[in-house]
Amino acid sequence: MHCLFCDQIIQQPSSFTQFLFGIPSVYCCKKCEEQIEYTSDSHAIYFYNSFMQDVLHQFKFLKDIRVADFFAKALKKKVRGMEYDLIIPIPMHVEMEKKRTFSPVEVVLQQAKLPFQSVLEKTTMSQQSKKTYEQRINSSSLFKSLPQVDVTQQKILLIDDLITTGTTIKHAKTILLELGAKSVEEVIFISGKK
Numbered sequence: 001m002h003c004l005f006c007d008q009i010i011q012q013p014s015s016f017t018q019f020l021f022g023i024p025s026v027y028c029c030k031k032c033e034e035q036i037e038y039t040s041d042s043h044a045i046y047f048y049n050s051f052m053q054d055v056l057h058q059f060k061f062l063k064d065i066r067v068a069d070f071f072a073k074a075l076k077k078k079v080r081g082m083e084y085d086l087i088i089p090i091p092m093h094v095e096m097e098k099k100r101t102f103s104p105v106e107v108v109l110q111q112a113k114l115p116f117q118s119v120l121e122k123t124t125m126s127q128q129s130k131k132t133y134e135q136r137i138n139s140s141s142l143f144k145s146l147p148q149v150d151v152t153q154q155k156i157l158l159i160d161d162l163i164t165t166g167t168t169i170k171h172a173k174t175i176l177l178e179l180g181a182k183s184v185e186e187v188i189f190i191s192g193k194k
């Protein structure tokens, strides 16, 4: 069998690999395992080091769906015991979605068998440019909400793949609270905070 990340042949899967993947369809070699760092950010799981940058690239741009397993297992563990009514993934730009043909966050949620609702949609650049400066700096202008899901009085759990500045999450929280959500928490796969 081969390592999911570096393709090196593995003789004996490590206990970490077995823990992470169970009876595995994918493996992580010792060398790659040692490069995984965790973040001190309580809302996130992994630290965005150069290894994790490559992992994210392999998943999002090379579209290696097997990587979803890696994040799905960690996500399931992270949300266990958390109190929420509704999971909402942070959407990517409509243009990006077309290019990538799949939504990484949604694929991980499906893999983790965590039910979710797509409530938010990123506003397109053209929609944004039609707005005035004031409207654009308004915190909720990054997203629009899709009307079919009622979030009133719901405890929301937002899921995203990478957090750097936190602006996206802040905007999503604002719009969901404006829509009547009771509370909004987030879990992010990877954080830029060490």
Ligand SMILES: [Zn+2]
Residues within 6 Å of the ligand: 003, 004, 005, 006, 007, 008, 028, 029, 030, 031, 032, 033
């Ligand atoms: Zn490896």
